[in-house]
Amino acid sequence: MVKLMEIPEEEFIYPGTRACAGCSMALIYRIALKALGPKTIITVPASCLTVLHGMQGFCTTKVSVLHTPFATTGASASGIVASLEDKGLANDVNVVAFAGDGGTVDIGIQSLSGAVERGTNFIYACYDNEAYMNTGVQRSGSTPLGAYSTTTPNGKTGYKKNMPKILEAHGIPYVATAISSYPLDLYEKFKNAMKINGPKYIHILAPCPPGWGYNPKDSIEIGRLAVQTGFWPLYEVIEGKFELSKDSSKYLDPQKRKPIIEYLNTQKRFKSISNEDIERHQSYIEDHWKQIQKRIENE
Amino acid sequence: MTITEKKSEISDKKIKILTGNHAAAHALRQVKVGVIAAYPITPQSPVVEKIAEFISEGKLKARFVKVESEHSALAVCCAASATGSRVGTATSSHGLMYMYELLPWASGNRLPIIINLATRATGAPWSVWTDHQDFITIRDVGWIQMFCMDNQEIYDTNIQAFKIAEDSRVFLPAIVAYDGYILSHTMMPVSIENQEDIDNFLPPLEHHYNLSDVSVVKGIDPVTTPHLRDRGSEGIAPGYFEYRYAMQKALENSIEIIMNVHDEFSEKFGRSYGNGIYKTYLTEDADVLIFAMGSVASQARNIISKLRKDGLKVGLVSLKLFRPFPALQLRKLFNDTKLVVVFDRDIGYGYEGVLSYELKAALYGLKQSPFIKGFIVGLGGRDVTDQHIIQGVTKAIKESEKGIISHETDFIGLKLENLGDYDEADYFKGG
Numbered sequence: 084m085v086k087l088m089e090i091p092e093e094e095f096i097y098p099g100t101r102a103c104a105g106c107s108m109a110l111i112y113r114i115a116l117k118a119l120g121p122k123t124i125i126t127v128p129a130s131c132l133t134v135l136h137g138m139q140g141f142c143t144t145k146v147s148v149l150h151t152p153f154a155t156t157g158a159s160a161s162g163i164v165a166s167l168e169d170k171g172l173a174n175d176v177n178v179v180a181f182a183g184d185g186g187t188v189d190i191g192i193q194s195l196s197g198a199v200e201r202g203t204n205f206i207y208a209c210y211d212n213e214a215y216m217n218t219g220v221q222r223s224g225s226t227p228l229g230a231y232s233t234t235t236p237n238g239k240t241g242y243k244k245n246m247p248k249i250l251e252a253h254g255i256p257y258v259a260t261a262i263s264s265y266p267l268d269l270y271e272k273f274k275n276a277m278k279i280n281g282p283k284y285i286h287i288l289a290p291c292p293p294g295w296g297y298n299p300k301d302s303i304e305i306g307r308l309a310v311q312t313g314f315w316p317l318y319e320v321i322e323g324k325f326e327l328s329k330d331s332s333k334y335l336d337p338q339k340r341k342p343i344i345e346y347l348n349t350q351k352r353f354k355s356i357s358n359e360d361i362e363r364h365q366s367y368i369e370d371h372w373k374q375i376q377k378r379i380e381n382e
Numbered sequence: 383m384t385i386t387e388k389k390s391e392i393s394d395k396k397i398k399i400l401t402g403n404h405a406a407a408h409a410l411r412q413v414k415v416g417v418i419a420a421y422p423i424t425p426q427s428p429v430v431e432k433i434a435e436f437i438s439e440g441k442l443k444a445r446f447v448k449v450e451s452e453h454s455a456l457a458v459c460c461a462a463s464a465t466g467s468r469v470g471t472a473t474s475s476h477g478l479m480y481m482y483e484l485l486p487w488a489s490g491n492r493l494p495i496i497i498n499l500a501t502r503a504t505g506a507p508w509s510v511w512t513d514h515q516d517f518i519t520i521r522d523v524g525w526i527q528m529f530c531m532d533n534q535e536i537y538d539t540n541i542q543a544f545k546i547a548e549d550s551r552v553f554l555p556a557i558v559a560y561d562g563y564i565l566s567h568t569m570m571p572v573s574i575e576n577q578e579d580i581d582n583f584l585p586p587l588e589h590h591y592n593l594s595d596v597s598v599v600k601g602i603d604p605v606t607t608p609h610l611r612d613r614g615s616e617g618i619a620p621g622y623f624e625y626r627y628a629m630q631k632a633l634e635n636s637i638e639i640i641m642n643v644h645d646e647f648s649e650k651f652g653r654s655y656g657n658g659i660y661k662t663y664l665t666e667d668a669d670v671l672i673f674a675m676g677s678v679a680s681q682a683r684n685i686i687s688k689l690r691k692d693g694l695k696v697g698l699v700s701l702k703l704f705r706p707f708p709a710l711q712l713r714k715l716f717n718d719t720k721l722v723v724v725f726d727r728d729i730g731y732g733y734e735g736v737l738s739y740e741l742k743a744a745l746y747g748l749k750q751s752p753f754i755k756g757f758i759v760g761l762g763g764r765d766v767t768d769q770h771i772i773q774g775v776t777k778a779i780k781e782s783e784k785g786i787i788s789h790e791t792d793f794i795g796l797k798l799e800n801l802g803d804y805d806e807a808d809y810f811k812g813g
Binding site: 122133 | 417443444445447448450451453455457458459460462463464465466467483484487593594596598599600601602603604605606607611613616618619620621
């Protein structure tokens with residue numbers, strides 16, 4: 084794995100952005116841009132990242148950003164790539180779509196599916212804070228079971244959509260999961276994606292202090308618990324080959340995994356979760372890891 | 383060197399027998415679009431099929447993004463244009479309406495994208511046949527909107543549209559419309575010009591955006607405020623209000639540029655379309671002027687000589703430029719007119735035919751404002767016949783003599799009487 088000292092010192096986000104205190108998305112974006120470097124064009128739909136990018140008249144980053152309507156992220160990236168190909172510059176520039184979970188798993192799923200099905204050479208990064216946080220914490224297809232949101236006052240009744248699996252089903256050459264709490268792993272995944280020609284998808288869990296209901300200082304700790312409880316396994320699927328990431332590998336052993344309640348207890352959004360839903364969470368995790376175990380054995 | 387080779391070296395100008403859709407495709411080929419993104423829809427599909435053929439034969443070096451929806455088609459076009467490429471596409475009806483969100487995005491972003499629109503009625507109920515409802519429905523999104531009456535005009539207008547849209551004083555997207563099936567699928571002779579002449583007429587795009595140059599960092603379209611933004615040493619940034627003001631003024635000022643580009647084209651290629659914003663036919667001595675667009679105007683032109691033989695001095699004004707609406711020019715044109723009969727193949731639902739009320743508004747306050755009578759014709763592909771035009775003109779003359787002013791819509795060509803004992807309750811549900 085990459086060493087801390089190997090991560091470039093250069094920052095690509097100017098200080099003083101409008102992101103909330105303790106925002107994991109800002110951290111994810113910071114690490115990702117360090118990996119991507121200056122020859123990068125970003126496209127962003129309506130999302131918390133729009134807020135980070137601030138108001139007209141400024142560019143918050145050292146790379147160009149094209150803002151685009153909510154549903155169009157995949158198409159917008161396709162348009163940038165097509166134009167670069169038209170100009171013979173496609174091999175010189177990274178085209179990266181950066182969208183939230185609502186913009187990815189809900190309203191943007193069609194244009195994303197189209198873009199990857201067409202084999203577009205780009206990276207799509209979904210930072211997943213598990214609800215429509217920018218508009219005031221409404222549930223999304225990525226909100227987990229039992230979580231409070233302003234549109235699920237009694238807790239969400241269904242499960243979180245498994246978006247990485249949906250992308251994998253498109254047969255694309257690179258799918259990965261990551262989280263802000265393991266920045267070296269996150270950095271390396273962007274680097275790995277950059278080496279591959281074709282559509283790349285990285286789904287990054289992004290703990291959100293105001294949306295999840297916790298103290299901003301705890302963002303890293305809560306993200307670690309998501310991995311340590313097995314709720315958020317870190318892995319890569321390169322050309323169809325599954326590989327559990329180093330930071331998640333020991334949780335293949337069920338004994339090493341912390342009980343999910345330790346994760347849920349850190350966040351006010353799960354304050355009223357029923358015991359039944361806690362059990363459903365736990366058994367979902369056990370099932371998920373059994374599938375992972377099976378994949379590893381088969382490969 | 384064989385004769386054919388020599389010929390192609392000197393001139394590749396030729397007359398081809400083409401459908402309206404293929405005339406549009408040839409224009410897109412010759413303006414050398416860099417990126418096309420399109421989704422199939424009847425009756426537009428042959429445009430993009432032909433483009434795909436040009437690309438596979440190596441006649442066009444564009445990137446063709448075969449998107450999964452029209453919404454994505456225009457999103458791809460917007461992003462590719464902002465990255466600095468010349469961009470075009472084509473659609474119809476529901477496709478255009480599915481693009482709706484991106485239409486003001488493209489104009490607000492000042493992206494010179496060209497859409498070819500084979501017009502078609504909008505559902506429900508389903509209809510694949512022409513009327514102008516799709517074209518009319520997007521009148522408030524800030525696009526230049528032009529309507530064509532024959533296949534040569536589709537080809538010529540496309541080439542002019544790129545030049546207009548890419549003018550640094552304009553930088554706005556444009557729609558080139560033509561009636562679905564009536565032109566889109568009908569073959570006519572079309573002069574296809576020398577590539578070199580087209581290249582000379584339309585210089586390479588010099589875009590105000592060019593994301594492909596990564597050495598220049600741009601943040602395109604972040605959130606604006608209601609107010610100006612003081613950026614300290616970088617000066618003051620406009621608010622939303624100033625951006626939209628600039629867009630509206632660019633539209634208003636584009637009328638003159640549209641006329642100039644038309645004149646330049648006409649001088650170079652020997653074909654003209656009135657003054658580039660409307661065409662007149664036998665208007666000089668006319669007592670009655672018909673005002674219409676596209677297929678309806680063509681139909682009216684057919685019958686004018688007959689009406690004149692019957693002693694009615696009728697002329698025709700066919701509108702080419704619908705947005706920006708050339709109010710000033712139309713005020714001058716209709717200044718001495720007594721009666722204007724407007725035929726709309728569309729409705730501003732809940733009010734009148736759109737051309738009719740746009741003209742009324744444009745002529746507001748004229749000292750001798752003409753009597754304006756509007757009719758709704760040909761929705762959903764119902765044939766507009768000579769008889770319908772005669773019926774309208776005759777009725778309008780009668781009403782103008784009596785001075786009957788009504789805002790109630792008047793339909794010509796309905797066949798309610800033929801429905802017999804059809805249950806009205808079902809009829810009104812459209813089922």
